Structures are given as structure tokens and as C-alpha cells.
Amino acid sequence: MSNYDVFIIGGGPIGLACGIAAQKANLNYIIVEKGCLVNSLYNYPVNMTFFSTSERLEIGGVPFMSLNPKPKRAEALEYYRRVAKDHNLNIHLFETIENVERINSNEFEIKTSKRNYSARNIIVATGFYDLPQMLHVPGENLSKVKHYYNDPHYYAFQKVLVVGASNSSVDAALETWRKGADVTMVVRKDAIGKSVKYWVKPDIENRIKEGSIKAYFNSNITAIHERIVDIKTPDGIITIENDFVLALTGYHPDFNLLKHLQVTLSNDEKQCPLYNGETMETNQKGIYLAGVVCGGYDTHKLFIENSREHADKIINAIVS
Numbered sequence: 463m464s465n466y467d468v469f470i471i472g473g474g475p476i477g478l479a480c481g482i483a484a485q486k487a488n489l490n491y492i493i494v495e496k497g498c499l500v501n502s503l504y505n506y507p508v509n510m511t512f513f514s515t516s517e518r519l520e521i522g523g524v525p526f527m528s529l530n531p532k533p534k535r536a537e538a539l540e541y542y543r544r545v546a547k548d549h550n551l552n553i554h555l556f557e558t559i560e561n562v563e564r565i566n567s568n569e570f571e572i573k574t575s576k577r578n579y580s581a582r583n584i585i586v587a588t589g590f591y592d593l594p595q596m597l598h599v600p601g602e603n604l605s606k607v608k609h610y611y612n613d614p615h616y617y618a619f620q621k622v623l624v625v626g627a628s629n630s631s632v633d634a635a636l637e638t639w640r641k642g643a644d645v646t647m648v649v650r651k652d653a654i655g656k657s658v659k660y661w662v663k664p665d666i667e668n669r670i671k672e673g674s675i676k677a678y679f680n681s682n683i684t685a686i687h688e689r690i691v692d693i694k695t696p697d698g699i700i701t702i703e704n705d706f707v708l709a710l711t712g713y714h715p716d717f718n719l720l721k722h723l724q725v726t727l728s729n730d731e732k733q734c735p736l737y738n739g740e741t742m743e744t745n746q747k748g749i750y751l752a753g754v755v756c757g758g759y760d761t762h763k764l765f766i767e768n769s770r771e772h773a774d775k776i777i778n779a780i781v782s
Contacts, residue, residue, distance in 0.1 A: 466490050468780065469572055469581035471719075473553050474500050475521060475542060475766045476753030477587035479773035481551045482522040487777050493553040494574060500542045502591035503535060507633060508613045510535040513659055518767035522549055562723060567747060583780050586723070587752040588716050590761045595712045597625065601686030607707045614641040620705040623648060623691055625683060627655045631710040632666045639675055646702060647677040648693055657762060683707070715755045723749055727758065734758035741779035742772050750776045
């Protein structure tokens with residue numbers, strides 16, 4: 463069994479930042495990721511553009527040079543590969559956490575899909591992009607329903623229904639429409655989301671206004687069928703023909719893992735895990751949180767740029 467001072471769950475940008483901080487503090491650490499390196503970023507849409515500028519995405523003192531004012535997904539993947547290589551980070555990929563057990567007040571045993579470990583401290587940096595928020599409607603299990611959106615070409619000349627009005631929903635609607643899809647949006651509220659990127663929001667609003675993209679506001683899907691979708695609108699239930707449903711209604715952290723670790727969650731609908739803002743330590747001694755996982759369902763307040771500092775807070779707390 464391998465023994466570590468710090469066991470980091472999650473190989474995204476914040477998990478890498480924690481590994482770099484542990485390395486600088488001469489702590490014995492390992493990063494374990496269930497998918498590929500920065501798995502969440504890999505699953506972003508192919509043409510995705512970050513809201514942040516490149517310098518706000520930097521970690522480990524490695525400059526992030528971009529050809530664009532705001533970097534794209536491919537540039538970010540290249541950058542974080544370079545970070546991992548330059549720092550020679552100890553990271554195991556495609557390895558799933560199966561069980562975590564506290565042995566005593568100063569030691570945990572961790573079982574993964576490949577091996578066993580023991581560690582004095584655990585950092586949970588799992589992000590939130592792996593688990594979609596479900597619609598909970600009949601037909602959601604059909605193969606035509608996608609909770610992730612990748613390449614717009616796949617939907618060319620198809621009847622596509624996009625659920626939601628966030629950045630991911632708007633990007634999917636615009637990109638698939640520009641590849642020839644017949645796009646309809648179903649939006650629970652009365653307008654496109656206020657947090658949509660400022661250079662994209664006028665585009666989607668104008669496409670809706672001119673009728674190029676159809677939109678039903680104050681509406682919800684009630685059922686999904688093989689060739690049609692039922693939508694509840696202010697004017698009643700309507701049925702439209704449909705080939706694909708892109709249910710881009712958001713994502714959430716792995717609450718099951720947090721509960722397994724006996725981390726306390728808030729009693730309200732946000733289910734924010736409780737932690738010390740100075741040290742990032744939870745109610746469980748030796749278990750720390752880093753990154754977007756700290757926000758529970760309230761995922762829009764934490765990003766790479768404002769959670770990079772979690773890494774130094776945690777390692778300083780462990781060292782001291």
C-alpha cells in the first residue's frame with residue numbers, strides 16, 4: 463500500500479494546483495483522476511471559449527499564452543498538459559475512487575479501481591461537471607437526449623431542442639443552428655440568462671427575435687418521445703417534431719462522495735458543504751475542499767480564477 467501526506471481526488475486545474483502546492487511544500491502527494499487529465503475541460507464543447515482571460519487561468523507560475531483575447535478549449539487542454547509535464551506531477555489517470563475509510567484520527571485508507579492507498583490528508587477537488595442535473599420527465603432515458611454537447615456538426619439538418627438559457631445552452635443553440643439544424647429552445651424563465659457571455663447574448667436574442675431560432679419562454683418539457691417532444695407553455699401543451707434533445711440544464715458536485723466522507727452539507731436547496739474559509743478544511747479533520755465543489759448547487763460563483771487560491775490555503779494549513 464502506498465502512503466501519502468496528501469491524497470488529491472480530481473485532476474482538473476484546481477487539483478493540479480493543489481499538487482503543485484504540495485510539491486513546493488515537500489509533501490508526499492498523489493493526484494487521482496477518474497478520467498483523462500482535466501477531464502471536465504475535455505468534455506467541454508469543441509468550440510468553447512472561456513469567459514476568463516488566459517492569465518486568470520494560470521497555475522503553478524506557468525504562463526498561459528493564447529492566440530485569442532479569451533482562450534479556447536483546445537488551448538486550455540494544451541496549457542494544462544504543459545503544466546502537468548513541467549511540474550512532473552504525480553498523477554494517476556482513469557482511476558476511480560471506490561471507498562474511503564478513516565483508520566484513525568490521522569490516517570485514511572483509500573481504495574480505487576486499481577490499487578490501495580493510505581493518506582494523512584484528503585483534498586476533494588472534483589469540480590461539478592461530471593453529474594448533470596436531470597429533467598425528471600418521461601423519456602429522458604432515450605438515446606436522443608444528451609446532457610453534454612460537443613460538436614455542432616453532429617446535429618446538422620436535424621430538429622434540435624435545447625433546454626435552458628445558460629452559456630452552454632446558448633452556445634449549443636447558435637452553433638447547431640449555424641450548421642443547419644432546426645433549433646428550438648425551451649426556457650424555464652422569461653428571458654435568456656443574465657450571466658450569458660456579453661458578446662454572445664445579443665446574438666442569441668437577435669436570432670430569436672428574427673425567428674431563426676424558435677424559443678418558448680416560461681416553459682418546460684413534460685415528456686420526450688422517439689419523434690416528438692411535449693412542451694408546457696403559457697398557452698398550454700404543445701407537441702413538436704424532434705430528433706435530438708440537448709438538456710443542458712446544469713451540473714452538480716458529487717454529493718454521494720461528500721456524504722460518504724461524512725462532510726456536512728447545508729440544509730437548504732444549495733447543499734453547500736461546510737468548510738473553514740481560511741483553511742478549506744471540512745467538519746471532518748484532514749478532509750479539505752478545493753474549487754467549485756465548495757459551492758454545492760450554487761456552481762456559478764466559483765471558477766478556476768477565483769478558486770486557485772484554495773490550493774495554497776490548504777497546503778499551508780496542512781504544513782502548519
